[in-house]
Amino acid sequence: MSDQRLHCINCGIASWRRNPSIGLHQIEEESILSVIQQWVAPQVVNRSHHICQGCRDLAMRPSGADEQLSIPTTGHCQVCVNCGRSVLRARSHLLRTDIERERRIHTVISEWILPRTISRARALICHSCWVRADRNAHHYLARPSGSSGSVNVTSGHGELTPQCPPPPRPTSQASQATSQFTPRVSDSIILPDYVRAVDTESQCFIEGCRRQERNRVPVTIRKMLLDHYKFYIPKNNRLCDHHLKIQSWDFLTGILENYINVFTALHIQDMLELKSHSNTGLNFIDIQNMEDHLVHHWLGFTKEQYQRILNEVPQLLLKSSGPIGLTAYLMKLRTSDSNERISALFNIPKRTLDGYVSEARHLMYDYFVPRHLGLNHMNRQEIVDRTLLIPQGLFGNHNGVNKPVIIIDGTYCFIEKSSNYLYQKRTYSLHKYNNLVKPFMIVCADGHIVDVMGPYPATTSDAEIINHEFRDPNSILRQYFQAGDAFVLDRGFRDALPLLHECGYRTYVPPTLQEGEWQHSTLEANKSRAVTIYQMGC
Structure with a gap:
């Protein structure tokens, strides 16, 4: 979590970074509140704001005359207006508007500190903030959603009024005419019913x-934020991963009052374009017009990957319902939603969607799966080429010839408890205490899946599965793998090792502690690590 940036409403010093002992206090006393309101007028001050100990002491001092209260006094004078850092012993810069570069920096700082304002005659910024503002000043001028003016709070009712923005960059013909800064009529406007976020990309x-x-x-x-919450987001603003995937924005209703309602002409123009924008939203019938993050959220694939699937299964394109069925099928695999919910999203009857999904599933199984799964989709040399450097050096070389190196292991797919007693008994695992089936995986050294066999009942051990698959000399696995190939296995295949050695395969299994042993020897431990590091890496 980020630090809570608490600034003194009067002098601007902050309690974070390197000055935690400033001692910020909430304004609770009515007498102090009235004094601070006079000091920072026309900026709005309420009891939720904070003041430092120095400003608090000054506000509590006895006043001999009423006119003394109207003189603005600050507890800390050498403070950066942006970050609140004390610049008493640090390099600092005076915020001025004499030349165009300084005016641009002044504009950037004014945008950064909103809704606070630059109200002091001698406003200072630290060198770090000055460098950042100078670097970002060019972006504020170049991008279409950049603010063209600074904002000041001018009334006790919380309304904001704009200052005159700096003039545009002078051209070569008018460079002498713009040597002196002359304010022009502001192109900012207050929209009382709308607010906007601070214009920043950082x-x-x-x-x-x-x-x-x-x-x-x-x-x-x-x-959506503009239509439902009247909250405008400038075009080049940024969003974190957490808020990009959030489903509800109702939390904004409690913090919208902290944003600003001053807009430039460019903001108004962009808002009108947003209003006229056709909101496709969740238009699953036309995937290409959906937002990229929505496509990946619902389907688990990007638009390019989705199009690649369509291109590899042209039979889907021959039917008008093919792309719809593929989209619904991928969505079901991704979300596990029922067909009733998915049909509601597609706005088509459930029975029609059932037919689309069934047809897409059969076409994918017949045309797409054989291209990417099974022993026939890649040859032995491709397996050798996929062997990484470390497993190739440890297990791949056999009599000077590079052999395929694969991992064989069983995994788990958990299922619901069946009402069929016999099926329930065969799928219940005493090891996992749950109902499951066991697909049997054959994987390359880089993690590419060569084939998936099964699924097998939960009561079948890994050794029983591999004995079943390799016992027949005419089986497809015996025909595909040759003598000298390397199999990386775990200790659960211990009872199948004699059969694999009889077939001429090289097996690599972590050694097992013998009776009476408490730990492995150094050689055995290194051998075990050589196997497990490869298994865990894949």
């Missing part, structure tokens, strides 16, 4: 979020 636009990811905000999310 972090997630949600207030208080300090996650490191910076994803572009999808158009669908920007339009």
Whole structure:
């Protein structure tokens, strides 16, 4: 979680970073609140704001005359207006608007500290913030959603009024005419019913979020927030992974008052374009027009991967219902939703969707699966080429010839408890205390799945499965794998090792402690590690 950035509402010093002993206090006394309100006017101050101990002591001092209360006084004078760091002994810069570069930095800092304002005559920023603002000033001028002016709070009712923004960059013909800064009429406007996020690309636009990811905000999310919450997100703002995948935005209703309602002409233009944007949303009939993150969220594939599946199974394109059935089938594999829920998303009857999904499943099994699964989809040399450097050096070389190196192991697919007693008995595992079936995996050294056999009942051991598959000399596995091939196994295949050695295969199994032994020898431990590091890596 990020640090809570508490700034003194009067002098701006912060209690985070390197000055935790500043001693910020909430404004609870009415007398202190009235004094602070006069000092920072026209900025709005309430009891939720904080003041440092120095400003608190100054506000509590006895006043001899009423006119003394109207003189703004700060407990700390040498403070960076952006980060709140004390610059008493650090390099700092004075915020000015004399030349265009300084005006651009002034504009960037004004946008960063919203809803706070630059109200002091001698406003300072530390060198780090000055460098960041100078670097980002060019982005604020170049991007279409950049703010063209700074914002000041001017009324006690929380309304914001804009300052005159800096003039545009002078051209070569008008360089002399713009040598002196002359304010022009502001192109900012206050929309009392709408708010916007601070215009920044450095972090997630949600207030208080300090996650490191910076994803572009999808158009669908920007339009939804504008339509339902009247919350405008500038075009180049960023969003973290957590808020990108969030399902409900109702939490915004409690924090929208912390955002600003001053908009530039570019903001208004972008808002109108968002309003006119056709919200495709979850249009599963037309995947290509959906947002990329929505496609991956519902299907588990990108648009390019989805199109590749369609291209490899052209039979799906020959039917008008083929792409719809494939989309529904992938969605069912991804979400495990019922056909009733999926049919509601597609806005088609459930019985029709059942036929689409069944047809897509059969076409995928007949045309797509043989291309990517099974012993026939790759030859032995391809398995050798997929062997990584370490397993090739440990197990691959046999009499000077590189042989295939594969991992064989069983895995688990948990299922629901069956009402059929015999099936329930065969699928209940005393090892996992659950109902499951066991697919049997044959995997290359780089993790590529060569084939999946089974599934087998939960009561069948790994050794029994491999004895069943390799006992027949005419079996497809005996014909595919040749003498000298390397099999990396675990200790559960101990009873199948004699058969594999009889077939001429080389087996690598972690050694087992013999009776009376407490630990492996150094040689046996190294051999065990050579096998397990390869198994865990895949």
